Amino acid sequence: MATMEQPLKSENDKKLYRSLRLDNGLKVLLIHDPDRNHGRIAQASLCESMASVSCSEEEEATDDELMEEEEEGDTDALEIDKDLDEEQSHKMKDKGKSDAEKLAAAALSIRVGGFQDPEDLPGFSHFLEHMVFMGSEKYKSENEFDDFVTTHGGNSNAHTACEETVFVFDVLPKYFEGALDRFAQFFISPLLLKDSMERELRAVDSEFEMAVPSDSVRKEQILQSIVPPGHPVGKFMWGNSKSIYIANDPDGSILNQRLNEYRQKYYLANRMNLVLQSRHTLDELEEIVRKIFSAVPSGPEPPGLDYSHLPPPFDVPEYNKIYKVAPVKDLNEVELRWALPTLLAHYKSKPLQYLSHLIGHEGEGSLMSYLRKKSLGYFFGERN
Numbered sequence: 265m266a267t268m269e270q271p272l273k274s275e276n277d278k279k280l281y282r283s284l285r286l287d288n289g290l291k292v293l294l295i296h297d298p299d300r301n302h303g304r305i306a307q308a309s310l311c312e313s314m315a316s317v318s319c320s321e322e323e324e325a326t327d328d329e330l331m332e333e334e335e336e337g338d339t340d341a342l343e344i345d346k347d348l349d350e351e352q353s354h355k356m357k358d359k360g361k362s363d364a365e366k367l368a369a370a371a372l373s374i375r376v377g378g379f380q381d382p383e384d385l386p387g388f389s390h391f392l393e394h395m396v397f398m399g400s401e402k403y404k405s406e407n408e409f410d411d412f413v414t415t416h417g418g419n420s421n422a423h424t425a426c427e428e429t430v431f432v433f434d435v436l437p438k439y440f441e442g443a444l445d446r447f448a449q450f451f452i453s454p455l456l457l458k459d460s461m462e463r464e465l466r467a468v469d470s471e472f473e474m475a476v477p478s479d480s481v482r483k484e485q486i487l488q489s490i491v492p493p494g495h496p497v498g499k500f501m502w503g504n505s506k507s508i509y510i511a512n513d514p515d516g517s518i519l520n521q522r523l524n525e526y527r528q529k530y531y532l533a534n535r536m537n538l539v540l541q542s543r544h545t546l547d548e549l550e551e552i553v554r555k556i557f558s559a560v561p562s563g564p565e566p567p568g569l570d571y572s573h574l575p576p577p578f579d580v581p582e583y584n585k586i587y588k589v590a591p592v593k594d595l596n597e598v599e600l601r602w603a604l605p606t607l608l609a610h611y612k613s614k615p616l617q618y619l620s621h622l623i624g625h626e627g628e629g630s631l632m633s634y635l636r637k638k639s640l641g642y643f644f645g646e647r648n
Contacts (some may be wrong), residue, residue, distance in 0.1 A: 265554060282546045286554065288562040289534025294549040295541035300366055367418055368542035369434035370444060372451075376530035377427045378501025379571070385510075385522065387503010390424040391468055392527055393431075397422075398460040400449030406460060409433075409446040418443070426501065437543050441552050444540075448556045451531055458520045465505050472504040477592045483599070486589070490582035497577040533560040578603035 268283040268291070280296040381388045398406045405411070413420050418435030431450065435443045475481045491498040500507055510519050538557065540549050583603060607616055624643075626632045635641030
């Protein structure tokens with residue numbers, strides 16, 4: 265285990281940080297949060313702490329917008345029956361505590377996404393993201409992790425983007441280590457059983473069918489259709505039961521073998537970044553990480569992951585046109601888009617966010633204020 269350069273922070277930031285790299289190559293950021301109250305840690309804000317690879321400014325919008333509609337589970341409080349045993353009553357009390365006690369949280373990103381999907385299996389990365397939830401060698405129950413997290417006041421979610429897959433969850437602090445142990449098994453020894461594939465294919469298919477009538481999704485599909493042939497931005501990264509299919513494989517054996525090979529190729533510790541935030545001390549968090557995540561396998565970097573040689577996906581005549589789209593919903597709008605080169609090298613200064621703030625500012629005398637008064641515009645934003 266090696267200690268890495270520690271992050272800079274504001275003088276007003278009361279949290280403590282530690283960066284390290286495990287012997288298997290997994291990069292870790294530990295955050296000790298001394299604040300024990302004030303409700304739930306937002307999973308989205310935790311993800312911002314992660315050092316991860318994303319798509320270029322226009323590229324990521326296609327898949328990221330689609331995937332953000334995924335939601336896992338429901339955390340509504342259960343009704344306590346007088347016949348509940350003592351163990352169940354304790355579980356209910358733990359769920360109630362989540363309203364007052366700040367939750368511990370974790371996020372893990374893997375540098376694999378829709379761009380890496382096999383040409384004959386569009387949406388394969390998304391499918392694998394679903395399948396790792398379906399039990400492990402250590403915790404064989406299909407929903408063991410989700411059940412554990414929701415029982416103890418938390419939530420979990422995951423999404424697949426162009427070049428990364430991200431898993432997040434939060435839980436009451438005293439159950440953090442138990443949740444992390446179950447979580448780590450996604451990447452150590454997931455079962456990926458054939459019997460689970462059909463159910464998860466239906467789940468992926470359901471998500472796709474729910475997105476089909478979305479006007480924003482329909483516009484994104486138009487953009488994907490005009491990129492140069494062979495460019496990964498043009499891939500069908502969502503996936504459905506028709507795309508994740510192999511002919512002459514009636515029992516799914518070949519598909520299951522491909523799934524295991526794909527996981528072994530890309531789900532490697534040296535391709536992962538992990539962030540933990542909790543009231544635990546940094547030493548306690550480091551010990552938990554070392555004990556649990558050192559077993560995540562590592563391996564050689566897969567070839568063909570550099571797309572810098574490709575032309576810009578939207579540097580084509582078809583992009584500089586007006587497209588008229590019949591909406592599904594009852595709406596009338598004009599949308600103007602500019603495709604920008606990748607700004608990943610400038611992630612610390614975030615020039616695109618500055619531009620978005622200046623143009624999208626809604627105060628008196630601003631461009632957006634003027635456009636709204638004239639009913640000519642109501643939103644400006646950037647997509648990374």
